[in-house]
Amino acid sequence: MARIFRDYADISLGEEELCGKIDFEKIFGRKGAVHVEIGSGRGTFLVNEATSFGELNFLGIEWARRYYRYTVDRLGRWGLTNVRVIRTEAAGFIAEYVGDGTVACYHIYFPDPWPKKRHHKRRFFNDENLGQLLRSLSAGGIIKLATDHADYFEQMEAVVGRRGDELERVDFMATAGVSAGEWVGTNFEKKYRKEERAIYTLAVKKIK
Numbered sequence: 001m002a003r004i005f006r007d008y009a010d011i012s013l014g015e016e017e018l019c020g021k022i023d024f025e026k027i028f029g030r031k032g033a034v035h036v037e038i039g040s041g042r043g044t045f046l047v048n049e050a051t052s053f054g055e056l057n058f059l060g061i062e063w064a065r066r067y068y069r070y071t072v073d074r075l076g077r078w079g080l081t082n083v084r085v086i087r088t089e090a091a092g093f094i095a096e097y098v099g100d101g102t103v104a105c106y107h108i109y110f111p112d113p114w115p116k117k118r119h120h121k122r123r124f125f126n127d128e129n130l131g132q133l134l135r136s137l138s139a140g141g142i143i144k145l146a147t148d149h150a151d152y153f154e155q156m157e158a159v160v161g162r163r164g165d166e167l168e169r170v171d172f173m174a175t176a177g178v179s180a181g182e183w184v185g186t187n188f189e190k191k192y193r194k195e196e197r198a199i200y201t202l203a204v205k206k207i208k
């Protein structure tokens with residue numbers, strides 16, 4: 001029998017609620033540094049971080065309806081008040097709705113690798129999207145990336161390298177609630193670790 005996911009109005013964020021650039025203070029009902037996860041999947045990172053860092057505000061962006069509904073239900077059951085999730089396509093959403101210098105950290109964990117060469121243009125982490133991430137990051141803001149895909153990781157390094165004068169490499173700190181040896185503890189990291197795949201991580205800080 002199909003599982004019924006419950007909606008929690010304080011967690012789900014509809015694009016129809018937005019008008020122009022997001023007022024994060026309004027959507028979270030308080031001030032606080034904003035962390036955005038792109039492709040939040042089943043919401044494991046959001047649950048772990050939002051419960052561990054109550055002073056931060058988290059926004060998950062997920063375009064797959066089932067994952068989105070699963071995550072809203074999961075976060076709602078936890079009774080969290082510092083996390084929202086929106087079902088939308090991240091690149092267009094950030095360009096249209098996320099204001100300059102309003103995000104403290106972007107988390108991008110195991111983005112779809114689109115392994116076939118003719119599909120590489122569909123990869124999220126490209127020059128254009130990095131431009132949008134940098135525009136919307138606050139000074140000193142961080143971008144954290146993790147992937148199991150060596151070729152996509154090379155692309156990430158190259159994309160970051162082309163904006164090298166605006167970015168500084170920093171240590172990738174493991175996220176909250178991870179098991180020993182894990183970086184982010186998401187469902188995809190757990191799956192790939194079981195398959196003994198290498199995991200690549202990268203973290204950069206906006207310096208200007």
Ligand SMILES: C[S@@+](CC[C@H](N)C(=O)[O-])C[C@H]1O[C@@H](n2cnc3c(N)ncnc32)[C@H](O)[C@@H]1O
Nearest residue numbers: 039041062063064089090109110112186187188
């Ligand atoms: C391979 S899964 C990884 C999920 C999660 N981050 C994890 O590590 O378990 C990639 C996720 O990103 C979502 N996604 C891919 N491209 C997206 C985009 N452009 N905007 C929003 N979500 C996206 C997919 O629907 C999927 O849930």
